[in-house]
Structure formats: C-alpha cells, structure tokens
Amino acid sequence: MTSPAQTVMGLQESIEQRRAARAFKSDPIPEEILKEILRLGVRAPSGYNLQPWRFILVRQQENKYKLKACAFDQPQIGQAPVVLICCGYRDVAASEYIESVIQIGTDFSGLNDQYAGYVRSAIPSFFENHPSFSTLEAWTNRHTMIAVAHIMIVAKSFGVDSCPMEGFIASQVKEAFNIPQNVDVCCLLPIGYATEPLKDYGGRFPVEQVCFGESYGESL
Ligand SMILES: Cc1cc2nc3c(=O)[nH]c(=O)nc-3n(C[C@H](O)[C@H](O)[C@H](O)COP(=O)(O)O)c2cc1C
Numbered sequence: 684m685t686s687p688a689q690t691v692m693g694l695q696e697s698i699e700q701r702r703a704a705r706a707f708k709s710d711p712i713p714e715e716i717l718k719e720i721l722r723l724g725v726r727a728p729s730g731y732n733l734q735p736w737r738f739i740l741v742r743q744q745e746n747k748y749k750l751k752a753c754a755f756d757q758p759q760i761g762q763a764p765v766v767l768i769c770c771g772y773r774d775v776a777a778s779e780y781i782e783s784v785i786q787i788g789t790d791f792s793g794l795n796d797q798y799a800g801y802v803r804s805a806i807p808s809f810f811e812n813h814p815s816f817s818t819l820e821a822w823t824n825r826h827t828m829i830a831v832a833h834i835m836i837v838a839k840s841f842g843v844d845s846c847p848m849e850g851f852i853a854s855q856v857k858e859a860f861n862i863p864q865n866v867d868v869c870c871l872l873p874i875g876y877a878t879e880p881l882k883d884y885g886g887r888f889p890v891e892q893v894c895f896g897e898s899y900g901e902s903l
Pocket residue numbers: 701702703704705757846847848849850851870884885
C-alpha cells in the first residue's frame with residue numbers, strides 16, 4: 684500500500700508562503716503528491732458544476748522547451764518538473780456535456796430529477812443570453828483560474844511551488860500542443876520545488892483599499 688500524500692503546512696501558512704517561483708530545481712514531484720494536488724485542485728467550484736478546466740501536463744523536456752518558446756523564453760518553464768497548460772473548454776452547453784454533468788451529480792447523489800430537468804433548460808439559455816460575461820473566453824478563464832488558484836494553494840501545502848503565467852502566445856501554444864478551437868489557453872503553471880531564496884513578498888494593497896461596503900467606492 685502506498686502511503687497517502689501528507690501536507691507539510693496548513694491553509695493559512697500555504698497562502699502566506701506561496702510565491703510566484705521564478706526558478707525551479709529539477710527535483711521531480713512524487714507521483715502521489717502530484718495526483719493529490721490535481722485531485723484537490725479540481726474540487727474547485729464552477730457555475731452549474733460545469734467544470735470547464737482542462738490541464739495538459741507537460742513533463743518531457745523537449746515539450747517543455749517547445750512550450751518555453753511560446754512563452755517568451757521564460758526559464759521557469761524549462762526548469763520545473765511539471766508544467767500545466769491550463770485550459771478552458773467552451774462547449775459546455777452541448778446536450779451531451781450537460782448530460783455528463785447530470786450523470787456525475789447522480790452518481791454522487793448530489794442531484795435529483797427535478798434539478799436535472801432544470802439544468803437541461805437553464806444551461807443552454809444561460810449561454811445564449813450570457814448576462815454575466817461578454818465572451819466565452821471570459822467564462823472559461825473565470826472558471827479555470829479558480830481551479831488554478833486551488834492548485835497553487837494545495838501545492839504549497841505539500842511544499843510544492845508554482846508560478847502562474849500569462850506571458851505566452853496563446854495561438855502558438857494551441858498549435859504546438861494540438862489544442863482544439865473550442866478550448867482556450869488560460870494560463871501556464873510550472874510546478875515543482877523553487878530554488879531558494881524565493882523572491883521577496885511584493886506586498887498587497889490594504890483590505891480597506893480593495894474592499895468596499897455595500898456599494899463600489901464606499902469605505903468598509
Ligand atoms: C494571471 C497571472 C499571470 C502571471 N504571469 C506571469 C508571467 O508570465 N511570468 C512570471 O514570471 N510571473 C507571472 N505572474 C506572477 C506575478 O508576477 C506574481 O504573482 C506577482 O508579482 C505577485 O507575487 P507573488 O505571487 O509571489 O505574491 C503572473 C501571475 C498571475 C496571477
């Protein structure tokens with residue numbers, strides 16, 4: 684029996700210790716830790732539980748170099764043992780996809796016939812009218828980045844570092860990794876063990892500056 688992956692720090696420390704790592708050691712991530720990071724990462728929430736995130740795990744060095752060339756040669760990509768190409772799938776309003784979401788909800792006893800009937804009509808209408816987003820790319824990014832955030836924090840709790848990256852040319856990544864038209868590339872995420880020292884914490888605006896009370900611009 685393999686021993687289950689053990690975290691090395693709790694939630695608060697994981698959030699405070701996470702840094703965007705700019706350089707990685709070549710040390711591999713133990714397979715059971717990698718699996719657990721992905722399993723917990725995809726526990727992220729999504730609208731109607733549509734789970735549009737898709738991840739390509741790039742581990743072969745030649746493919747990392749190929750990806751690095753699409754990402755302004757940023758060195759993290761060539762160094763990290765695993766690089767996730769974090770994608771978002773657009774065709775979630777297709778009836779077979781909705782049925783697959785209903786099926787999984789049924790399998791986990793989290794969905795009844797009444798709710799299944801509701802989502803069969805609500806999802807297509809939501810995507811037809813899309814009142815809360817202007818483009819499908821905005822919608823796929825909204826969701827995929829929540830899963831990416833989960834992955835980064837979970838990874839840190841296992842002592843694994845990461846670097847979210849938007850510095851890439853999406854069309855080049857799509858072509859190089861056979862990503863179909865109905866899938867967006869939302870970010871790249873090298874993960875592994877950062878070389879010390881991690882870059883210093885750059886600070887955050889105070890909560891009072893970014894959180895408002897009741898209406899935009901009103902102080903808390
Ligand atoms: C969506 C997104 C895109 C980013 N793109 C890059 C990138 O292309 N290259 C890079 O080195 N860092 C990138 N970063 C990392 C940020 O520079 C970093 O998160 C920020 O400076 C705050 O530092 P911290 O994450 O260590 O607290 C990105 C971060 C986010 C969230």
